[in-house]
Amino acid sequence: MNFPERNRSFKPPKELKDYPVGTAFPAGHLVDTNAAWRSLRPVIDAIKCSNCLICWLLCPDGVIHRNSEGGLEIDYDFCKGCGICSKECRQKAIRMESEGE
Ligand code: SF4
Ligand code: SF4
Numbered sequence: 001m002n003f004p005e006r007n008r009s010f011k012p013p014k015e016l017k018d019y020p021v022g023t024a025f026p027a028g029h030l031v032d033t034n035a036a037w038r039s040l041r042p043v044i045d046a047i048k049c050s051n052c053l054i055c056w057l058l059c060p061d062g063v064i065h066r067n068s069e070g071g072l073e074i075d076y077d078f079c080k081g082c083g084i085c086s087k088e089c090r091q092k093a094i095r096m097e098s099e100g101e
Contacts, residue, residue, distance in 0.1 A: 013057075033078065041079065043096075044074065045093045046093075051070070054088055054090065055089055059084065061079060081099075083096050
């Protein structure tokens with residue numbers, strides 16, 4: 001079986017207009033809340049955040065969105081607590097907290 005060669009020329013987008021279309025609103029279009037089993041939740045530190053939108057781009061559930069003040073919010077009803085946003089944030093602006101902390 002032939003696999004296509006990996007594209008090693010990929011560079012992360014530098015400007016907002018270069019990002020693909022993603023979520024821009026709370027994840028209310030999903031029918032049911034589904035985060036009841038989450039043990040860790042991501043918390044964004046607005047002071048450290050550079051607004052690069054990498055977390056928004058990479059969240060597999062599309063639950064990170066911009067609020068009306070231009071900051072970021074996470075829809076905890078749908079966030080699974082996977083931690084990808086925290087792992088990928090270059091500013092270390094997202095910490096994972098235990099539920100109930
Ligand atoms: S990846 Fe980190 S710095 Fe970038 S927007 Fe998300 S929280 Fe902010
Ligand atoms: S923990 Fe996972 S599901 Fe929740 S906001 Fe971060 S990337 Fe999205």
